Amino acid sequence: MTTTITTSPSCVRAALAVPPNVRLSDLDPSATPCFPGTGPQDAAQLTTQLSKELGTWQEKLYAGSKAKPTPPQRMLVVLQGMDTAGKSGVVRHVFGLVDPQGVKIHAFKQPTEEELAHDFLWRIEKQVPPAGYIGIFDRSQYEDVLVVRVDELVPPSQWEPRFEQINQFEASLVDSGVTIIKFFLHISPDEQKARLLGRLNNPNKYWKYSPGDIPVRSKWAEYMAAYEDVLNRCNQDIAPWYAIPSNNKWYRNWAIANILLDHLRQMNPAYPGPSFDVDEQITAVENSL
């Protein structure tokens, strides 16, 4: 590839923003919109090229928090998708590009007894990132209208109101300075099959496989219906969903890096000014010891 290839984060963002009344069957999980290269190697190189700017924005976001702005700026990234869709891969390959000190990752597992004894947002709220941080939710509040619904863990009368509760929760976070970005990693059932077999055919990957993945896989249609409701009912402008075609891991990572970059540019955090007299401190340092 030539070095003149440029990417347009805003193109990716616009192309992958979930439209109103989306039907997942209309979205191609192998699509590669806005991608300017020809394949995996270009994607890896293009993604790496973004890392410097991503790193600078992350540092500015962190540094800016020292000035204690009101409300405190921070970012929350939600990752959802079927098993093997690549939630962990995104954390590793995209968020691994920035300083780990500025990132807080939380993987939500099956709720504990203590968590179940509270409302479903109780454990979520505790993990919201503080000022200056990029928080990443590997699974999230949305599990409570996905697996909980598909497996009928609570009756519809209980999960139905949650769409609106989530919208209100997210709106309240946005009011308190959180920029929310939500990614649905979209893969096909065939791609999932290939990835599950890949894990079973490589002893170094057994640890990533769980027999419990099969009963979930067998309810693919129910999950897609539940995801469609999520994408249609919880897609506020202030907390948008992106559907990332994820059959190609290289496109998935590149696309998310671009959308992240576009949102950081829009947030536009800045290094804070000095909270001290600079010349005075220079003299003090020079005269010290």
Next chain:
Amino acid sequence: MTTTITTSPSCVRAALAVPPNVRLSDLDPSATPCFPGTGPQDAAQLTTQLSKELGTWQEKLYAGSKAKPTPPQRMLVVLQGMDTAGKSGVVRHVFGLVDPQGVKIHAFKQPTEEELAHDFLWRIEKQVPPAGYIGIFDRSQYEDVLVVRVDELVPPSQWEPRFEQINQFEASLVDSGVTIIKFFLHISPDEQKARLLGRLNNPNKYWKYSPGDIPVRSKWAEYMAAYEDVLNRCNQDIAPWYAIPSNNKWYRNWAIANILLDHLRQMNPAYPGPSFDVDEQITAVENSL
């Protein structure tokens, strides 16, 4: 540089292990023992070369925890040093080489009122990494025999017993499966002056500067005496201290990556075997959907 240059993690580890009865004035913070290259560019390249092996060990450590070994294996890295010595730089440049999902970073700040109402190890214990993780302490239990001692925040009768309490605490962690590695980032007062002025002369770095750094700097000798006590009294074989010459950031990062690698090789974590019948699961996946 040629590609034939190889590094020896065990050489670095042996060279930088703190000897008995160490005197910091005998250690050169600009030294570069075992470094096979000729400067910063070689160091960056050599450090990057280590990242693949580091990443594999980190993944094995994480994967291994799925087999629930007793005791649960994990690693705790303690970073200590004067202001500007590079604790954050190490986290970014060395631990940024591995999957952020396998790393838990905690920066200990001035204790809160709640923390002060407990024994000094209370807040430390809460941050000990769980099975499979590499935990990083940016400052640590040692602050309670460093700043606390130098600034006389508690009387000697209270901090004196802490050396032994820390040794017992660390021994107990080791018994419970924690591999402990402790790094003292050793810089000279002149290097600190240059770095502080560097922050004051770059508006993008004002946020890293605090006027409170000067009174600490003015007690350099007292801090070195306190560090010497730490290095001499809390240097158990099971939880060793390394004194890293840190005037050169490139050497510092390269050396720590090597010592980390040597300890991971020694831990020797392994991918766990399957907790299921592999052939049965392959059939189940192939027949699903």
